[in-house]
Amino acid sequence: MLTLYSMPSSGNSYKVRLTLAHLAIPFEHVTTEWDEGRELTKQADFLKLNPAGKVPLLRLEDGRTLSESNAIVLYLAEGSELVPHNSFNRAKMFEWMFFEQYSHEPAVAVRTGIVHTYKSRNPNPDAALLADLLTRGDKALDVMEARLSQSPWLAGDQFSAADIVLYGYTHKASLGGFDLSKRPAISKWLDRFAALDGHVDMGWPENAPI
Numbered sequence: 001m002l003t004l005y006s007m008p009s010s011g012n013s014y015k016v017r018l019t020l021a022h023l024a025i026p027f028e029h030v031t032t033e034w035d036e037g038r039e040l041t042k043q044a045d046f047l048k049l050n051p052a053g054k055v056p057l058l059r060l061e062d063g064r065t066l067s068e069s070n071a072i073v074l075y076l077a078e079g080s081e082l083v084p085h086n087s088f089n090r091a092k093m094f095e096w097m098f099f100e101q102y103s104h105e106p107a108v109a110v111r112t113g114i115v116h117t118y119k120s121r122n123p124n125p126d127a128a129l130l131a132d133l134l135t136r137g138d139k140a141l142d143v144m145e146a147r148l149s150q151s152p153w154l155a156g157d158q159f160s161a162a163d164i165v166l167y168g169y170t171h172k173a174s175l176g177g178f179d180l181s182k183r184p185a186i187s188k189w190l191d192r193f194a195a196l197d198g199h200v201d202m203g204w205p206e207n208a209p210i
């Protein structure tokens with residue numbers, strides 16, 4: 001069976017959990033949530049599996065490992081309905097997945113982590129950094145808003161892996177100070193996404209409070 005190392009509070013991890021749920025793939029789950037300063041991802045046993053010390057990490061039945069959320073999502077989704085067969089739409093899916101890692105996650109996820117999820121770790125964050133993250137995150141969300149005003153899903157007419165990876169952090173962006181109420185196309189997309197068969201909340205499968 002596949003083993004997934006993932007952090008309930010991590011959107012990068014949630015992307016993989018969503019993919020496993022949508023495709024009904026069985027897996028064993030190892031949670032690596034921070035525990036009172038004990039960072040499981042920095043311990044020797046975990047570093048042997050992923051020297052980068054990051055989750056998500058997928059271990060295959062034969063012991064091989066894969067890191068980087070979007071690579072794991074694509075590995076799991078290959079050949080499924082989450083990857084468009086049409087080559088242009090498939091390239092569109094990749095376009096949004098690269099956008100997610102370069103323009104969206106480094107601003108939206110990082111700001112949400114600082115001001116909400118991991119706030120207790122740094123109660124006095126740098127104001128200039130927060131302002132810069134807000135500007136960059138707003139820009140990324142505006143790019144998504146423009147696309148979703150014209151297309152039901154990011155890669156086109158079909159729900160795809162691109163929607164999964166961008167849902168990971170967009171669904172809680174308001175907790176990071178991003179105003180989704182002025183982005184109606186994103187808000188409708190979030191509702192459409194959460195209504196899909198196979199959808200699971202972020203705390204799944206541990207029922208973790210997020």
Ligand SMILES: N[C@@H](CCC(=O)N[C@@H](CS)C(=O)NCC(=O)O)C(=O)O
Nearest residue numbers: 010012041053054055056068069070
């Ligand atoms: N680009 C990587 C980012 C992975 C990453 O930053 N993971 C964070 C959680 S979102 C992590 O493992 N943090 C724990 C740590 O750094 O100890 C991906 O998409 O998987």
